[in-house]
Amino acid sequence: MSCGESCCVSITQCFFDYSTQKVLVIRNNLVGTLNRLCQALVIAYIIGYVCVLKKGYQDTDTVISSVTTKVKGIALTNTSDLGLRIWDVADYVIPPQVASRRTETKEENSFFVLTNLNITPNQTQSRCAQNPGPGSMCSSDQDCKRGVRDSRQNGVLTGRCIHFSKSEKTCEVFTWCPLEKEGNPPDPPLLADAENFTVLIKNSIRYPKFSFNKRNILPHVNNSYLSQCVFNRVTDPDCPIFRLRDIAAEAGEDFQTMAVHGGVMGVQIRWDCNLDMAESCCVPAYTFRRLDNKDPENNVTPGFNIRFAKYYKNEVGKESRTLIKGYGIRFEIMVFGKAGKFNIVPTLLNIGAGLGLLGLVKVLCDWFVMKCMKNKQQYIKMKYEYVGDFGQVSLCSLFTYTYSLIY
Known part of the structure; x- marks a missing residue:
């Protein structure tokens, strides 16, 4: 047989050969128990x-959401500055809501409800003495540089030093006079009735990957139901109308205490949906928490407040205004969610990755036998064979070795 024919025969034999790894069966209760346990x-x-808790068989998508709110309620106050007055939605929701039968707020995913206020009525643009302070006290006109505009002061200096009181002199400013009244907000709050205000939260969500849409006004909710329901976690968890007092209570806060200086409250809506189940199982879960700092040891500028004014003109056309420093609660509505649905690709990937861990079991058992067993030398001798000199390597041996590395 020629050399070429011999090579062809060797290659043919190697192609139809099958090689397998050497398997050692160790009959040892300790090693066997370790193997089965792992x-x-x-x-x-x-x-x-992977499969049950993390639902590794599902493809997932994150929520896309839109929120609108509608606040309702009426408060009654009687003060020396304003007299007897009714406050409705147009007065206590800041910024004002869009005028309609059922109004919606302009702010995205948030609204502010006025709960307390300091009022400075009948302000006009004129000249008056500044309130006493480190940057406003003076002894002569030379201490008041004309035209200076300090953002921390009330207006533009006129260059005059005048009496604020019999014992105090301050720089005169051109501004809205009289200046804003200073002091703490009223306690109890003026708009204490705000605790009974209600807000309708309309939340629409979408999972684009699965073309799934839903809103928190569930299919069984109708106008008759909405006209009388108020959210209660136990008795009425599907109602999208919330009483402000209940929101504060759910967050562990007292509404009347919080209403004095104001604050920020978070309304969290979570949509975690398993789309392998019925659509009716995908419902929102509501949680509430206070977001602003109320640490008693770090109480500089506590709460939340804004300033706004109501403008008027008298018979001769002179403009005046009522300045209001409003304290209130800002409600931030935050929507979270994740949806999952069965998909063969993540299923195979997660199961394959998990089964790959079974290979580590053999590595762990081999290490245990070679390091911890009494007859470890016998196991090493039977598992590994050492050859000192390969000599000439035939084409068939080379092919077989390469084939075993691949497979």
Whole structure:
């Protein structure tokens, strides 16, 4: 037989050969128990954690959301500055709501409800003495530089030093006079009735990957139901109308205490939906928490307040205004969510990754036998064979070795 024919025969034989790894069966209760225990842990991880708890068989998508709010309620006050007065939605929701039968706020995902206020009535643009302070006290006109505009002061200096009181002199300014009244807000709050105001939260969500849409006004909710329901976690969890006092209580806060200086309250809506189940199982979960700082040891500028004014003109056309420093609660509505639906690709990927961990079981058992067993030398001798000199390597041997590396 020629050399060429011999090579062809060798290659043909190698092609139809089958090689397998050498398997050693160790009959040892300790090693066997370790092996089965590790395998059980890996399988429990795959089935319990990956598939059941984390739903590794599902493809997921994050929520896209839109929110609108409608506040309703009436408050009655009687003060020396304003007299007897009714406050409705146009007065206590800042910024004002869009005029309609059921109004909606302009701010995206938030609204501000006035709960307390300091009022400075009948202000006109004129000249008056500044309030006493480190930057406003003076002894002569030379201490008041004309035309200076300090953002921390009330207006533009006129260059005159005048009496604020019999014992105090301050620089004169051109501004809205009389200046804003200073002092703490009233306690109890003027708009204490705000605790009974209600807000309708309309939340629409979408999971674009699954073409799934839903809103928090569920299919069984109708106009008759909405006209009388108020959210209660136990008795009425599907109602999208919330009483402000209940929101504060759910967050562990007292509304009347919070209403004095104001604050920021978070309304969290979570949509976690398993789309392998019926659509009716996908419902919102509401949670509430206070967002601003109320640490008693760090109480500089507590709460939340804004300033706004109501303008008037008298018979001769002179403009005046009522300045209001309003304290209130800002409600931030935050929507979170994730949806999942069965998909073969993540299923195979997660199961494959989990089964790959079974290979670590053999590595762990081999290490245990070679390091901790009494007859570890015998195991090493039977598992590994050492050859000192390969000599000439035939084409068939080379092909077989390459084939075993690949497979």
